[in-house]
Amino acid sequence: GAVVSQHPSRVICKSGTSVKIECRSLDFQATTMFWYRQFPKQSLMLMATSNEGSKATYEQGVEKDKFLINHASLTLSTLTVTSAHPEDSSFYICSARVLGGRVTDTFGSGTRLTVV
């Protein structure tokens, strides 16, 4: 079955630094990847949609200069949280989809970001 690998699983960083999170589709080509943020006991909130070779589409209220998304290949998308602050601490999850096929978004295992 489809597998999406997300790294790192946990990261602690200092305020003001940047953190990069990788999302890889291991056994399929993902033309579209999605980045979500999830607070404790809450649902997944879509941050942005990332299409290979084009600029990401950000949801309303998500700062594109703070959350940089790069989808340079059909198997890799990255999310960089720039100048992180404690309020950026959250669980970030990516998912991958093959365009043209039926919608069966496969999720990564998530990244727990703690900004101190």
Added chain:
Amino acid sequence: GQQLNQSPQSMFIQEGEDVSMNCTSSSIFNTWLWYKQDPGEGPVLLIALYKAGELTSNGRLTAQFGITRKDSFLNISASIPSDVGIYFCAGQNKPYNQGGKLIFGQGTELSVKP
């Protein structure tokens, strides 16, 4: 924007009992997906539904795509302790080959007492 109302928010049941949860929408969806999320992990797809009226099973799980295309339910029969987790419905309102984001329900937290 579109919202999915998922209920119940939480359930506390005895091992062996059946469980039912559902999602409703104010607008039509073309795809319904049901996911389970364990603590500290990403959601795992349980069942995918693509046609109104479609009824699909995956082991002890059964889900249906409502005829009106505005609702879906998930049933779990004979629950076991490993069914514990948060279950999310998710809908997509575009034809499958036109992309479109998933809209998630608020989740149903299931606790199973041995």
